[in-house]
Amino acid sequence: MKRSQNILLALIIGTLTAWSQKPFELEVYKNTPVNFSNEGSIEGVYRLQSGRLLIKKVTAPNFKKGTDVRIDVTVRSNGDPWDKSGSAFVISNTDLINVLTVAQGLKSFPMNSGIEGDYLGIRTTENYQPAVELMRFMTPFGVGFFSDEVKNPRMRYNRPVYVPKWEEEVSWSQDISQLESLVTGTFYVGVWIDTWTAEGYTVDVSLHYSGRARKQEKVIAILNTVYYANGQKIPDVFAKSTVESSFVLPKDAKNVKLHYISTGHGGHSGGDEFIQLRNTAKIDGNKVIDFIPWRDDCASFRRFNPSSGVWTRKDTAFAYTKERVREYKPIEERLASSDLSRSNWCPGSQVFPEVVSLGDLKKGKHLLEVQIPATSNTGDQLNHWLVSAYVTYDE
Numbered sequence: 001m002k003r004s005q006n007i008l009l010a011l012i013i014g015t016l017t018a019w020s021q022k023p024f025e026l027e028v029y030k031n032t033p034v035n036f037s038n039e040g041s042i043e044g045v046y047r048l049q050s051g052r053l054l055i056k057k058v059t060a061p062n063f064k065k066g067t068d069v070r071i072d073v074t075v076r077s078n079g080d081p082w083d084k085s086g087s088a089f090v091i092s093n094t095d096l097i098n099v100l101t102v103a104q105g106l107k108s109f110p111m112n113s114g115i116e117g118d119y120l121g122i123r124t125t126e127n128y129q130p131a132v133e134l135m136r137f138m139t140p141f142g143v144g145f146f147s148d149e150v151k152n153p154r155m156r157y158n159r160p161v162y163v164p165k166w167e168e169e170v171s172w173s174q175d176i177s178q179l180e181s182l183v184t185g186t187f188y189v190g191v192w193i194d195t196w197t198a199e200g201y202t203v204d205v206s207l208h209y210s211g212r213a214r215k216q217e218k219v220i221a222i223l224n225t226v227y228y229a230n231g232q233k234i235p236d237v238f239a240k241s242t243v244e245s246s247f248v249l250p251k252d253a254k255n256v257k258l259h260y261i262s263t264g265h266g267g268h269s270g271g272d273e274f275i276q277l278r279n280t281a282k283i284d285g286n287k288v289i290d291f292i293p294w295r296d297d298c299a300s301f302r303r304f305n306p307s308s309g310v311w312t313r314k315d316t317a318f319a320y321t322k323e324r325v326r327e328y329k330p331i332e333e334r335l336a337s338s339d340l341s342r343s344n345w346c347p348g349s350q351v352f353p354e355v356v357s358l359g360d361l362k363k364g365k366h367l368l369e370v371q372i373p374a375t376s377n378t379g380d381q382l383n384h385w386l387v388s389a390y391v392t393y394d395e
Contacts, residue, residue: 021067024209026060033078034193035200048103051200053228055091055100055190062184065213069180071134072206073350074171076144079199081307083338083347084139085265085386087226088205089131090179091188097128100188103229119237122225123245130224131190132182133388135174136261139193139201140348141338142307143170155306160334166306172350178217178259178392183207192228217392222247222368224388234266235384236377243370243387249363253393256358258283260389262293263351264343264374266382272375273342281389282369288356293344304348305338343385358391 032042035051046055073088091098101107102121109120110128124130147166149156155166176183183189191203223245225235237243249256262279264272281289302308313335316328338347345351368389375383 021063021065021211021213023211024061026058026207026209028056028058028189028207029054029191029203029205031202031204033200033202034191034195035078035080035198036196037198037200046100046104049192049229052195053103053190053192055103055188057186057188059186060184060207060209063180063209063211066216067180068175068177068210068212068214069183070173070208071176072171072173072204072208073135073137074169074204075137075139076169076202077139077142077146077199077307078202079145080139080195080197080201081142081146082139083141083305085194085226085263086137086139087133087192087228087386088135088137089133089190089192090182091131091190092182093129094188099131099190099228102231105230109231115237115241115243119225119233119235120231121229122223122235122237122243124220124222124247129221130388131226131228132179132219132221132390133224133226133261134176134179134183134189135172136263136351136386136388137172138263138345138347138349138351140170140301140304143304143348144168145199146307152306158306158308158310158334158336160302163303165303167303170304170348174350174352177214178257179219180214181216182219190228192226216395218253218395220247220249220391222389222391223370225384226386226388234377234382235386236374238370238372238374238385238387239376239383244367245389246365246367247391248365249361249393251363252360253363254360256361256391256393258288258356258358258368258389258391259353260289260356260387261351261353262372262385262387263345264293264385266377266384267375268381271381272383272385274340275343277343277373280371283358284366288358289354291354294341295344295346295349296341298341298346298349299339301346301348302336302338305336308336308338308347310337311335361393
């Protein structure tokens with residue numbers, strides 16, 4: 001039986017190789033639940049962390065001349081009304097300790113993958129690699145489940161006049177061609193949503209390969225503070241220290257780029273989600289990133305957020321009367337929680353990496369240092385920063 005399975009696998013790989021420069025689409029998840037419930041299983045999917053973490057083994061062609069790659073993610077609420085952090089990621093090197101083996105309880109995070117034995121699993125070590133994020137996203141408030149105003153009549157009173165209807169889902173696309181070497185051949189694709197409800201969400205994830213020849217790049221994971229698995233905790237580590245993580249280039253590298261994803265969370269109205277905090281990153285002591293991650297366009301996502309909390313705000317409008325005369329009039333407008341500016345994200349948005357060119361780097365060990373003047377997590381504030389980083393370079 002095992003021999004016939006090996007023959008079948010060889011035939012599949014051979015067929016995929018023959019397609020190596022043709023367009024290819026890989027459906028990873030389709031209408032798949034992500035929730036906080038110990039019930040149920042999904043064929044071919046590792047359902048971990050009580051269902052908040054999904055990981056699936058997949059196979060795609062090896063493109064000898066490289067290819068463009070795009071990831072598409074769609075999210076619908078299955079009854080969770082809140083905005084939650086989400087991450088789609090890849091595990092390609094299973095020879096090392098990784099999120100899958102830790103979440104399965106087969107391995108533990110190395111002590112030096114954290115900071116002084118705490119915040120485990122955030123740094124690259126000799127025998128452990130953090131997951132590389134394919135897309136960071138934020139679920140909106142209740143899109144899909146709460147979009148039906150017949151079943152949820154109070155949502156009609158939440159909807160402003162400029163939104164004709166609540167959307168049924170939210171979808172994002174992102175070019176991840178720089179990660180092509182990690183998402184060809186056989187690899188694992190994971191999805192994590194920080195939901196704590198049994199209803200949770202449903203997700204679709206697919207990868208699209210154009211087949212167009214493209215220069216291939218190497219990828220090295222450096223840092224990831226997303227708390228996917230057992231042994232990890234709310235990462236308020238930046239409030240306590242500079243986070244350092246080293247990486248090793250096996251040979252001199254050309255056109256090295258740092259890809260840096262950062263979002264702030266928690267703390268209610270005065271916490272890290274809602275205050276502007278500078279992120280600083282250094283490579284080998286040289287400052288390469290110095291910016292304040294911030295989004296002030298969140299009101300543009302209102303149509304995806306039917307269950308967002310709403311306040312009213314008094315204002316003045318210079319508006320027409322029934323007689324078509326313009327005059328200043330006192331008004332009261334809706335202000336939704338989803339409208340508020342946040343630390344590099346909006347409810348219903350994806351998060352794009354900051355990409356910085358580092359030029360050419362020599363073979364050997366290099367050091368990334370990240371500083372954020374963050375707020376400690378105390379009580380139910382849940383202050384933390386989700387930060388991930390990797391480098392790419394030309395082969």
